Amino acid sequence: MQQLVEAQDLKEHCLDLLDQVSEHNETLVITKDGHAVARLVSVAWTAEESEDRSGRVSVDDIVVPMEVAWES
Numbered sequence: 001m002q003q004l005v006e007a008q009d010l011k012e013h014c015l016d017l018l019d020q021v022s023e024h025n026e027t028l029v030i031t032k033d034g035h036a037v038a039r040l041v042s043v044a045w046t047a048e049e050s051e052d053r054s055g056r057v058s059v060d061d062i063v064v065p066m067e068v069a070w071e072s
Helices: 007-024 047-054 059-063
Strands: 002-006 027-032 035-040
Touching: 002 007, 007 027, 007 035
Parallel strands: 002 027
Antiparallel strands: 027 035
């Protein structure tokens, strides 16, 4: 489920909204002056779920060792 939250409301109710996202695996779209500026999602998402919903890969995927040798 995705919910729109104005930035001012996020500022005022930050801890409650973080709990809501975490406990219910919800997504908050943060808006400013009616325009979406950010998305808040639960870290419980797997890389596969993240790829399905946002088109981006989760943070876990960027820390996997690469098979490319780096030269300094």
